Amino acid sequence: MSDPVLPLGGAQYEGLVDVREAGPQGMIALRGDLADERLQEAVTQLTGLPMPGVRGAQVMGESGVLWMSPDELLVLVPYRQAPRARAQLAEALQGQHALVENVSDMRAMFRLRGTQLRDVLAKLAPVDFARDAMPAGELRRTRFAQVAAGVWLVDDTTAQVFCFRSVADYMFKLLCAAADPDAFVGFHAG
């Protein structure tokens, strides 16, 4: 297996929040009937995490299960384990109308850290980032400026943002601009 290459080689920026390119992260796209018991068992056994509810993000370290839509999950596994995890899921879902694909290299991931987190995110997406509207552990698929993005909060000062690999550079520059120390807002803080 060749060495994984991050889209931006591990770019970082320190501003209102600390922006850091994360990964490589193993990601498996899983489409199927999320209410099916066999599917749920396969996913929970593989990740050791419970099934997420609507818009849920169940994440622990490099493993996770993200609710992407009523018939789609994004399963997170350590990068090196993705091919085996894909095979394991495909095997478990044999005979079912389901799709399992290793998409680890399809997306870029960023980790944002800092107390101004909600302000920085709110500059970029048409989403209410107030604490009660967007609690930790909830996945929001949306757009950041002009590109599709997904975001979830790990805790009040940490967020994980992902987008397609082809727009990684655009996303990083957006996040840096929104986190510029001269662009302090102070709306969500406190």
Add this chain to the structure above:
Amino acid sequence: MLTFQCPYCGVQADETELHAGGEAHLTRHGPGSSDKDFEAYLFMRQNPKGVHFERWRHVNGCGKWFHAARCTMTLEVFGAYPAQTTEPPKRILDVITSKRPGWTWRELS
């Protein structure tokens, strides 16, 4: 700004997260249909000032197509509902009737 609640993922999705898909509840007439039906399917659309039914896609979100009822004049939203139906659910019709008594749209009222 239009905001619909996506019936699939439940978020309040504003217009910029969505893609407009034109008039809702069209019946497809394909090969073998009469010229009149085919023409109506391809070209004849409602363009009301007031109550309207449309298809929208939560493109920057869960990706699903859904239906929505709104007022084209005020942008008031009467509700959104899943795509797996050939007609609006009663709860949506009731909302419209309470807010726009006497409304009509195609054969609905």
